[in-house]
Amino acid sequence: MSTHTHDHHSALDIAKNGMPKDELLFDLADLFKIFGDTTRMKILFSLFEEELCVREITDLLGMTQSAISHQLKVLKDSRLIGNRREGKTIIYFLADDHVRSIVGQGYEHITEGMHHDENV
Amino acid sequence: MSTHTHDHHSALDIAKNGMPKDELLFDLADLFKIFGDTTRMKILFSLFEEELCVREITDLLGMTQSAISHQLKVLKDSRLIGNRREGKTIIYFLADDHVRSIVGQGYEHITEGMHHDENV
DNA sequence: CTTTCATATGAACCTCTATTCATATATTAG
């Protein structure tokens, strides 16, 4: 499927190689769409600290169990989180460190803007 | 609750200090929402290479000038891009390197996933 | 088995947002 010649190219190479295929752009936008929702962001922040079952996340966010489950599915489909069963409960956890990296970069962008003046 | 002993100082500390204020979460989600659109992602990729005026971006993406201008405004309001006037044309450019970092992390997450089995 | 607890899921509803269309603003040329 992929005819690329990269083994592990730094992320910045995407800039040098011109416009990537539409499919990649679509996938990228799709990934960031996941982060672009307050509920999902709260879930991710919750899981930054520790693994949690659905009930715990539901209580933490003060939302309905259904809404949480729906968003957990979205997050899991994007492989940002994983889960395992323990008896009747299901435990969710962060899948990898990209979540922390991505959110961290976003955090920096936002907080840096706070020190500057708005010259628009 | 928190039984972790991690000790990094960086933006990732946000993970340790518990759930941040709702306002920050909202701002973060809002920032990522910007990246969660194919048109805006294409614009950003275009600007990875070089500064471009509105007409050039419009031609590159093959969309209407109005649609592009609307999205350029969204990107500029989020301070992801900047612009300057040169005669009648207005040149747009990336505002800082957070854009590259954030998109790069997302790119890595996606491409790494390609080596694994796809279970959706 | 049936019941209870924990989570998942499909459908409907509603809000949000990206595009289009028409028009406005700004700069330069004549």
Added chain:
DNA sequence: CTAATATATGAATAGAGGTTCATATGAAAG
């Protein structure tokens, strides 16, 4: 001044996505 070019913007439309409601699935207890 008017005309032409380049970009911006407001309103309306249409589609996507998040929450709710009702229900289904799955595991353990009685």
